[in-house]
Amino acid sequence: MSLRIVVCVKYVPDATGDRHFAEDLTTDRDAVDGLLSELDEYAVEQALQIADDADDAEITVLTVGPEDAKDALRKALSMGADKAVHVEDDDLHGTDALGTSLVLTKAIEHIGYDLVVCGMASTDGTMGVLPAILAERLGVPQVTLLSEVSVEDGVVKGRRDGDAATEQLEASLPAVVSVTDLSGEARYPSFKGIMAAKKKPVESLDLSDLGLEAEQVGLEGAWTTVDEAVQRPARTAGTIVKDEGEGGKQLAAFLAERKFV
Amino acid sequence: MAEVLVYVDHVDGAVRKPTLELLTLARRIGEPVAVHLGAGAEAAAATLAEYGAVKVLAADAPEFADYLVAPKVDALQAAYDAVSPAAVLLPSSPEGKEIAARLAVRVGSGIITDAVDVEAGDEGPVATQSVFAAAFTTKSRVTKGAPVITVKPNSAAPEAAPAAGTVEQLAVTIGEKSTGTKVVSRTPRESTGRPELTEAAIVVSGGRGLGGGENFSIVEELADSLGAAVGASRAAVDAGWYPHTHQVGQTGKSVSPQLYIAAGISGAIQHRAGMQTSKTIVAVNKDAEAPIFDLVDYGVVGDLFQVVPQLTEEVKSRKG
Numbered sequence: 001m002s003l004r005i006v007v008c009v010k011y012v013p014d015a016t017g018d019r020h021f022a023e024d025l026t027t028d029r030d031a032v033d034g035l036l037s038e039l040d041e042y043a044v045e046q047a048l049q050i051a052d053d054a055d056d057a058e059i060t061v062l063t064v065g066p067e068d069a070k071d072a073l074r075k076a077l078s079m080g081a082d083k084a085v086h087v088e089d090d091d092l093h094g095t096d097a098l099g100t101s102l103v104l105t106k107a108i109e110h111i112g113y114d115l116v117v118c119g120m121a122s123t124d125g126t127m128g129v130l131p132a133i134l135a136e137r138l139g140v141p142q143v144t145l146l147s148e149v150s151v152e153d154g155v156v157k158g159r160r161d162g163d164a165a166t167e168q169l170e171a172s173l174p175a176v177v178s179v180t181d182l183s184g185e186a187r188y189p190s191f192k193g194i195m196a197a198k199k200k201p202v203e204s205l206d207l208s209d210l211g212l213e214a215e216q217v218g219l220e221g222a223w224t225t226v227d228e229a230v231q232r233p234a235r236t237a238g239t240i241v242k243d244e245g246e247g248g249k250q251l252a253a254f255l256a257e258r259k260f261v
Numbered sequence: 262m263a264e265v266l267v268y269v270d271h272v273d274g275a276v277r278k279p280t281l282e283l284l285t286l287a288r289r290i291g292e293p294v295a296v297h298l299g300a301g302a303e304a305a306a307a308t309l310a311e312y313g314a315v316k317v318l319a320a321d322a323p324e325f326a327d328y329l330v331a332p333k334v335d336a337l338q339a340a341y342d343a344v345s346p347a348a349v350l351l352p353s354s355p356e357g358k359e360i361a362a363r364l365a366v367r368v369g370s371g372i373i374t375d376a377v378d379v380e381a382g383d384e385g386p387v388a389t390q391s392v393f394a395a396a397f398t399t400k401s402r403v404t405k406g407a408p409v410i411t412v413k414p415n416s417a418a419p420e421a422a423p424a425a426g427t428v429e430q431l432a433v434t435i436g437e438k439s440t441g442t443k444v445v446s447r448t449p450r451e452s453t454g455r456p457e458l459t460e461a462a463i464v465v466s467g468g469r470g471l472g473g474g475e476n477f478s479i480v481e482e483l484a485d486s487l488g489a490a491v492g493a494s495r496a497a498v499d500a501g502w503y504p505h506t507h508q509v510g511q512t513g514k515s516v517s518p519q520l521y522i523a524a525g526i527s528g529a530i531q532h533r534a535g536m537q538t539s540k541t542i543v544a545v546n547k548d549a550e551a552p553i554f555d556l557v558d559y560g561v562v563g564d565l566f567q568v569v570p571q572l573t574e575e576v577k578s579r580k581g
């Protein structure tokens with residue numbers, strides 16, 4: 001029996017670019033080039049490794065996002081995923097985490113799944129909540145923030161390195177997992193992979209394909225609103241000294257002046 | 262007055278500092294009702310009362326420890342149903358965020374994560390967030406349901422405001438679907454004896470410039486002279502020089518201390534994301550062009566192997 005894996009990947013503005021807000025206080029997706037969220041590369045990588053260890057597996061990469069988000073899907077396909085699903089609809093503009101999770105849930109159910117793999121957080125919103133919400137909505141176990149993951153005989157196991165303790169977790173499939181950047185470097189797409197990706201199927205879905213109404217998503221449907229976004233003033237230029245042998249002492253004097261010593 | 266649920270982060274009844282900050286912020290919106298899950302509610306109640314909890318809803322069940330996250334959501338939902346709160350505040354830990362998110366879905370509320378401040382507003386609580394690696398400060402509101410908000414550590418100075426803090430048992434039914442993820446084993450982290458990274462008033466971090474794990478002792482000695490926590494860049498963690506639990510940045514801890522000292526750290530955007538809101542920033546780096554110098558209140562361009570030990574000595578002698 002084939003293991004059906006769905007990997008949720010997000011297309012995000014490059015974090016090293018100069019990110020801004022658009023007029024309507026949503027993320028400006030035009031100002032900065034987008035890419036497959038680096039933290040979701042880890043999710044694709046772990047899915048590929050799980051698929052390698054399974055007798056028979058199929059990996060679908062799924063994204064909810066604008067037209068350009070296809071780039072993120074292509075990258076994941078060139079890494080080795082089998083097929084892609086792109087949920088794209090003008091009404092999705094401004095959707096918040098709860099709305100996105102609703103769309104992802106419908107799409108995951110549409111695709112069919114045994115295992116959903118997510119990244120630990122998106123590099124733009126950085127909420128890190130979607131995997132837990134997907135588990136809640138799908139009504140399946142949440143096995144999240146794993147630095148190590150494996151699947152055997154219909155059971156997913158993993159190691160969660162928490163603040164207070166390291167936990168070994170176990171759940172029966174179907175389940176939702178998320179993996180951290182400690183799970184292992186993601187592979188680079190090979191030339192062969194990039195060529196093969198061009199022929200892999202990408203299914204496009206809109207809200208009506210998923211039985212959703214425009215009011216359930218988008219800015220209108222969002223349950224949160226941003227009233228104000230202000231650029232943080234550049235920090236006032238500090239004092240910078242070159243060490244001429246007394247740098248440590250000068251620094252100590254500064255700390256004393258600020259009452260830290 | 263409206264009640265505000267505050268999820269208590271504690272270790273066997275020893276309440277952690279971020280919870281006291283939550284209670285302080287909750288009082289701006291209404292009357293804090295603390296939700297204490299697991300052992301030690303009676304011990305915790307005294308502290309919770311001191312910081313303004315009018316009531317402590319307590320529940321203990323083996324499921325809280327034996328299964329991941331979901332049983333705690335069941336309990337918080339029971340508290341929510343019992344109180345019908347004006348808002349729910351939780352600490353912005355990974356687990357806090359996951360509990361918050363699932364509760365929000367269940368009760369039909371919007372959720373805001375990683376707030377650095379919460380105030381009362383005409384249209385409900387207003388949360389301040391620091392986004393895009395702290396390049397922007399936003400103010401947001403929840404527009405549907407009772408706001409569920411997670412708050413980062415060090416977002417407010419805890420202020421005592423004694424209240425009754427009466428402990429009441431909370432009846433919780435753990436759902437069938439909530440025991441899907443078994444915690445097979447748990448290995449508690451060994452205490453370093455130093456302050457908790459996210460809660461510390463001072464953090465001293467080391468990066469690739471340290472050149473090796475053994476050299477982290479230089480950072481540790483400075484930290485100890487200042488009573489500080491120790492942090493590390495991802496480059497230092499990836500090299501195996503320091504444990505990941507000490508990583509500062511986008512995929513590590515986000516810190517906002519009174520003083521942040523970076524030694525041998527370049528200041529990449531992902532590192533800045535986790536420390537840029539620190540009140541005072543100091544760096545030692547031999548490269549005058551390192552981006553970390555854009556952030557500093559005081560920077561020393563020099564060899565950390567010279568500068569940092571000299572600083573440590575000077576701090577020690579000034580402290581006597």
Ligand SMILES: Cc1cc2nc3c(=O)[nH]c(=O)nc-3n(C[C@H](O)[C@H](O)[C@H](O)COP(=O)(O)OP(=O)(O)OC[C@H]3O[C@@H](n4cnc5c(N)ncnc54)[C@H](O)[C@@H]3O)c2cc1C
Nearest residue numbers: 468469470494495496510511512513525527531547548565
């Ligand atoms: C998705 C993603 C997430 C990430 N998350 C994080 C994160 O959470 N935290 C994080 O820190 N990084 C993170 N990174 C990595 C980040 O991009 C940088 O690679 C990393 O922060 C660099 O660490 P560093 O400053 O120690 O090393 P480098 O950038 O190599 O800097 C070392 C510095 O040390 C200085 N130096 C060398 N020798 C000396 C000396 N003797 N005395 C004084 N100075 C010296 C050098 O001049 C240099 O500036 C992430 C990256 C990605 C893509």
Ligand SMILES: Nc1ncnc2c1ncn2[C@@H]1O[C@H](COP(=O)(O)O)[C@@H](O)[C@H]1O
Nearest residue numbers: 008009064118119121122127128129130
């Ligand atoms: N628009 C999206 N499309 C597909 N997957 C997403 C999307 N947004 C978030 N995710 C997934 O959810 C994870 C956590 O995202 P977040 O909760 O937004 O930080 C990401 O690492 C992705 O795996």
